[in-house]
Amino acid sequence: MTVAVLVEGLTVEFGRFRALNDLSLAIDYGEVRGVVGPNGAGKTTLLDVISGVSRAKAGRVLFDETMELTRASEAEIARSGVRRKFQKPSVFEALTVRDNVAIGLGAKPGADGPEKVARMLETVGLTSEADRLAGELAHGQKQWLEIAMVVVAEPKVLMLDEPVAGLTDEETERTAALVKALRSPGRAIIVVEHDMDFVERISDRVTVLHEGRTLFEGSMARARADAAVVDVYLGR
Numbered sequence: 441m442t443v444a445v446l447v448e449g450l451t452v453e454f455g456r457f458r459a460l461n462d463l464s465l466a467i468d469y470g471e472v473r474g475v476v477g478p479n480g481a482g483k484t485t486l487l488d489v490i491s492g493v494s495r496a497k498a499g500r501v502l503f504d505e506t507m508e509l510t511r512a513s514e515a516e517i518a519r520s521g522v523r524r525k526f527q528k529p530s531v532f533e534a535l536t537v538r539d540n541v542a543i544g545l546g547a548k549p550g551a552d553g554p555e556k557v558a559r560m561l562e563t564v565g566l567t568s569e570a571d572r573l574a575g576e577l578a579h580g581q582k583q584w585l586e587i588a589m590v591v592v593a594e595p596k597v598l599m600l601d602e603p604v605a606g607l608t609d610e611e612t613e614r615t616a617a618l619v620k621a622l623r624s625p626g627r628a629i630i631v632v633e634h635d636m637d638f639v640e641r642i643s644d645r646v647t648v649l650h651e652g653r654t655l656f657e658g659s660m661a662r663a664r665a666d667a668a669v670v671d672v673y674l675g676r
């Protein structure tokens with residue numbers, strides 16, 4: 441089976457600070473991987489390197505076992521189907537919900553563009569809000585809109601950075617159902633979150649990062665029982 445994202449010996453430095461320290465991990469197609477760990481562990485930095493926003497000091501990231509993301513530009517990476525929702529929601533507030541999703545299709549949306557947008561709005565439950573301005577949406581709806589903007593492009597690797605931060609329990613519930621609906625054999629989904637119950641519900645496996653390294657990898661149930669994980673993260 442092809443590995444969707446292969447991280448090998450990845451080191452990222454900001455000045456003299458090591459945000460990622462010789463990190464290696466493999467994420468398969470069809471998988472939902474939770475990436476968790478304390479503040480500053482390097483979770484967002486990992487997504488930054490995969491999406492070409494930050495550069496590696498050493499090591500590499502392979503997409504689809506062939507494309508070296510650590511040598512590609514942000515635009516090339518996005519074009520090849522590796523997409524990401526940022527930690528801070530960033531929708532175009534002055535545009536309609538529908539037009540925001542259409543932007544996710546890029547400059548050449550194609551004849552079936554409107555239909556893809558309509559289907560995407562249905563999937564994220566925003567059909568009834570399609571003609572409203574994105575700026576009028578509730579915080580949870582903005583998160584779903586942003587996921588729609590990324591997913592409408594049918595990414596092979598989908599990265600979500602803190603998709604339920606600030607959401608109500610009910611909104612979190614809906615987001616978990618949404619992530620489950622977005623899984624597919626041809627897609628790897630990477631979710632960074634601090635809400636452990638949410639992570640447990642959506643993930644096949646979790647990677648616990650600590651100080652730029654993998655502290656634990658396996659099921660969330662095992663992570664909860666791991667003394668080191670409890671010590672540096674879950675027990676806090």
Ligand SMILES: Nc1ncnc2c1ncn2[C@@H]1O[C@H](COP(=O)(O)OP(=O)(O)OP(=O)(O)O)[C@@H](O)[C@H]1O
Nearest residue numbers: 454457458459477478479480481482483484485486
């Ligand atoms: N562009 C940057 N310049 C300097 N330092 C940075 C930069 N980006 C991240 N860092 C530092 O690298 C470390 C890891 O940051 P990162 O954002 O990856 O953490 P995180 O695991 O996502 O944390 P959180 O759970 O708080 O979002 C932090 O100490 C952060 O201050």
Ligand SMILES: [Mg+2]
Nearest residue numbers: 483484485527
């Ligand atoms: Mg972060």
